[in-house]
């Protein structure tokens with residue numbers, strides 16, 4: 068199978084490279100997602116047997132001030148990719164986010180629940196989803212959450228940095244979700260792409276997040292416990308940590324159909340965290 072991946076330097080893209088080194092990985096230089104025609108041209112050029120889009124504008128707060136660029140990258144380019152894939156009959160795996168949901172209540176969101184993004188990043192990711200669905204073909208939209216790895220920017224690396232500098236951190240305790248190791252997402256994407264090649268009727272929108280659901284505060288506590296960092300975590304409400312972009316309180320994702328259709332179970336994030344800390348040389 069010739070696999071084409073948009074993204075080369077991101078968390079998920081790097082984990083895909085570790086697991087599928089023979090795939091073609093396109094960085095910003097080869098395919099800038101602000102140019103949808105360039106993305107479409109790359110799929111025609113390589114004529115792959117499957118495409119995974121692991122590139123996105125992920126700076127949630129910055130997106131509030133640059134929604135036009137964020138929409139181009141997260142909304143319009145994935146639509147163009149999906150369109151070409153549908154025309155060529157090639158499976159297209161696209162990663163989306165818990166931030167398409169408003170975040171009210173405490174019930175895990177199912178793939179068919181109503182969406183209502185609370186911020187610009189979520190709106191643009193939803194625009195991408197809508198375009199991918201409209202293109203049809205053998206697509207899979209995989210919504211995930213709270214992605215962590217040894218690479219790039221993520222909550223684990225932020226906590227290790229801040230925890231080394233301070234004795235105490237105040238962390239929001241009323242946002243609940245599933246931290247998800249990027250390596251597990253990469254494995255899920257590869258398995259889904261493979262299965263869609265043989266079973267295009269499995270196309271649809273799916274959820275995939277680490278288990279069990281937790282709060283950012285408890286996640287920080289576990290990061291400090293596993294890394295032996297002496298830093299106290301004080302629970303605070305979201306209202307005490309104002310940010311430019313509103314974050315959803317309820318980010319729980321119901322991943323049942325991903326298990327039923329593709330046989331992919333939720334990864335255990337504590338195990339993933341141990342592996343990441345080991346990779347970073349930060350595990351006690």
Ligand SMILES: NC(=O)C1=CN([C@@H]2O[C@H](COP(=O)(O)OP(=O)(O)OC[C@H]3O[C@@H](n4cnc5c(N)ncnc54)[C@H](OP(=O)(O)O)[C@@H]3O)[C@@H](O)[C@H]2O)C=CC1
Nearest residue numbers: 076077078079095099100122123125162164211212213214
């Ligand atoms: N991070 C998270 O917590 C979550 C992520 N997701 C989704 O998962 C997917 C993967 O995320 P993740 O691996 O964390 O992302 P990262 O932020 O780690 O990486 C994003 C990648 O997108 C690339 N990119 C950004 N803008 C462009 C552009 N204009 N043209 C080409 N490439 C571009 C970046 O390239 P460069 O290095 O050149 O900037 C980088 O390789 C995304 O779809 C994201 O929306 C979903 C839920 C949570």
Ligand SMILES: Cc1cn([C@H]2C[C@H](O)[C@@H](COP(=O)(O)OP(=O)(O)O[C@H]3O[C@@H](C)C(=O)[C@@H](O)[C@H]3O)O2)c(=O)[nH]c1=O
Nearest residue numbers: 125127164165166212213214222237238239283308314
């Ligand atoms: C640094 C810090 C953060 N926080 C809070 C802010 C926020 O609510 C939460 C996580 O902060 P971050 O900025 O790391 O998270 P954020 O960038 O919002 O992460 C999101 O990224 C996008 C791409 C997604 O798709 C989401 O699934 C989600 O992972 O922690 C504290 O409460 N105290 C702190 O000292």
